[in-house]
Amino acid sequence: MIVNGPANIADSKPHTARMTLRDDRLDALLGHPVALTILRLAVPNSTVMLVQVLMGLLEVYFIAKLGLDALAGVTLVFPLLALTVAISQGATGGGIVTSVARALGRGEFAEASSYPWYAIGLALPLGLATTAFMYGLGPLIYRAMGGHGASLQISLQYSTVVFGGATLIWTFNLLMAAVRGTGNLRLPVIVVCSGATLLVPLSPLLIFGGFGIPALGPIGGGVALLINYALGTLAYAIYLWGHMGLLRPSPTPPRLALAPALTILKIGGVSAIIAASTNVTLTLVTAYVGSHGIAALAGYGSASRLEFLLVPISYGVGGPVGMVVSASLGAGLIERARRAAWTGAVIGAAVTATIGLVGALLARQWIGLFNDDPATIQAGVQYLHDVGPFFGFFGLGFVLYCVGQATRRLAPSLLGALTRALIAAAGGYLLLRWNASLDLNFFAVSAGMMAFGLIPLSSLMQRVGFEADDISSKRTR
Incomplete structure (x- = not known):
């Protein structure tokens, strides 16, 4: 693919404002099939x-x-x-x-x-x-x-x-x-x-x-x-x-220039709040589960080790989605950017949902790898049965968070992350006050995951942020 200029990158000069880019990786971001590009990256x-x-x-x-x-x-x-x-x-x-x-x-x-x-x-x-x-x-x-x-x-x-x-x-x-x-x-x-x-x-x-x-x-x-x-x-x-x-x-x-640095810091600042809210959520859940006893805490700890895989795997998918969306928006390929966002969201949700469902089906075997205490195993199994089927919402939300970085519209993901933290904080506290069962605490965790995924999904459905840069607004594909 050739973008605005001579055919070979070696012919260009670093000080030129707009120039030719011919590079296999850029070709992939802008021209190769979306799903294959995301999976390859x-x-x-x-x-x-x-x-x-x-x-x-x-x-x-x-x-x-x-x-x-x-x-x-x-x-x-x-x-x-x-x-x-x-x-x-x-x-x-x-x-x-x-x-x-x-x-x-x-x-x-x-x-x-x-x-x-x-x-x-x-x-x-x-x-x-x-x-x-x-x-x-x-x-x-x-x-x-x-x-x-x-x-x-x-x-x-x-x-x-x-x-x-x-x-x-x-x-x-x-x-x-x-x-x-x-x-x-x-x-x-x-x-x-x-x-x-x-x-x-x-x-x-x-x-x-x-x-x-x-x-x-x-x-x-x-x-x-x-x-x-x-x-x-x-x-x-x-x-x-x-x-x-x-x-x-x-x-x-x-x-x-100041503007690019501020853009990076704005994206980074909001993203940092989202990342921190995830850590706060996990801390709160751990504290509330701990109130049910040491066996519940140990069981949750063993089960949540499977959940730790969600972040690197979700970012593994979301990062490339953000690259494709960003490059496509820069090139004015709006429909390609939207297709990449939807494709990545489906892949991220499917992969993490599969992890959760397999974890729920093999919960007893997974917890047994770390502990043989019956009460601990029961608590861990209960967590994976209650929360595992909702892992897909976490993958969905995380990929959409990366899409938000690309579109520079992170407010929906921020709202989803803060809602998740609020459910963990307020919901867990109320359930603790009411002496609710461990099941209800785990369902609160599931509800938080759903909020994290579904709130930014509505933004994607409304095409928020999918606009061409001024310099390329006339380009189509």
């Missing part, structure tokens, strides 16, 4: 997400060998670290992904090539702000989460190391977003999987010591994590500024 995107989850589990495995205090201390830090990654990668990073794809769809090569510099320009202050926030409020947060004694001391040491390098986390994820916005998901797979391979020997080496390297204890895992982010950032920088891909960022910082 979903496989590597899901791989990146799942490998990152496994990297976190790997670190826990090594640190657990240092004892309960070490495990508890690091566990206190993980939710905040996970939230930082989610906000930098999926929220703010989503703003960069969709902005790059939209600019390429319009044929604005120079604009698209400026976004790696926007990534750097945003990563530095946001990373420093994250470091300052955690240095100032981290101790209060960890104490409020129940940290005390040796475990609190370890959490503070680990937090100081990890969040001291928060700028690396932000830079890594925002540069990766610039790469992903071009439709290149192969490089992120290579970088993330290479990092995972590196961490297998590096984490235990730094934690336990060896080969002349002193044992750093729990903070060794944090140091290994930052080394991984630093090397990954370097790999993305070499790729981008070495002009090995579609983008051609200038060697020195250009004059950056």
Whole structure:
């Protein structure tokens, strides 16, 4: 596919405002069959997400060998670290992904090539702000989460190391977003999987010591994590500024405009609220389930491990949907953008619904993998029977959240996420006051998932945000 200009990208010059783009990945975003394009991109995107989850589990495995205090201390830090990654990668990073794809769809090569510099320009202050926030409020947060004694001391040491390098986390994820916005998901797979391979020997080496390297204890895992982010950032920088891909960022910082940065921050800010509301919802559900006893809590914990797969799998589908929608809107291909949104919504809902239904059918076998206590198994089975059939609404809502990033209309997804959190908070509280059964608590969880999926679906049905950019409003397909 040729978009407005000469036939070969090598013939173009980086300073040209609108130029030719001939690239297989851009061709796929704008011209290949929608369903096949989404599925082809979903496989590597899901791989990146799942490998990152496994990297976190790997670190826990090594640190657990240092004892309960070490495990508890690091566990206190993980939710905040996970939230930082989610906000930098999926929220703010989503703003960069969709902005790059939209600019390429319009044929604005120079604009698209400026976004790696926007990534750097945003990563530095946001990373420093994250470091300052955690240095100032981290101790209060960890104490409020129940940290005390040796475990609190370890959490503070680990937090100081990890969040001291928060700028690396932000830079890594925002540069990766610039790469992903071009439709290149192969490089992120290579970088993330290479990092995972590196961490297998590096984490235990730094934690336990060896080969002349002193044992750093729990903070060794944090140091290994930052080394991984630093090397990954370097790999993305070499790729981008070495002009090995579609983008051609200038060697020195250009004059950056305020409007694109504000657009990215607006998308990232609303997306961060949605991500945070999901964490709040899970925390509230855990608290309410815990009021029914330790067996109920243990059963819910075992069952919800299956639910943890929903986010990486849903984002695995939703991320590519956002890319196709963004590029299509930039190119003025409105019907293609809508078709991509509907196709992605169906795929996301179908995949997560299948996980939930299989989990419900094999609930006893799944819970039995983690515990053999009859009361615990019963509670876990009950959760998967009550909530599993509604997993599809979560996948639907998450894909539509990615569509909202692409259309820059995130209000419906925000309303869905906040409604879900409200149901978890108010519904769970009322049921607790009424001494309701565990079944009713789980049905409240299901109702929240339905709200998360159905509220933004109404926006898609009304075509909210599916408008051509002014520069390409006359283009049709």
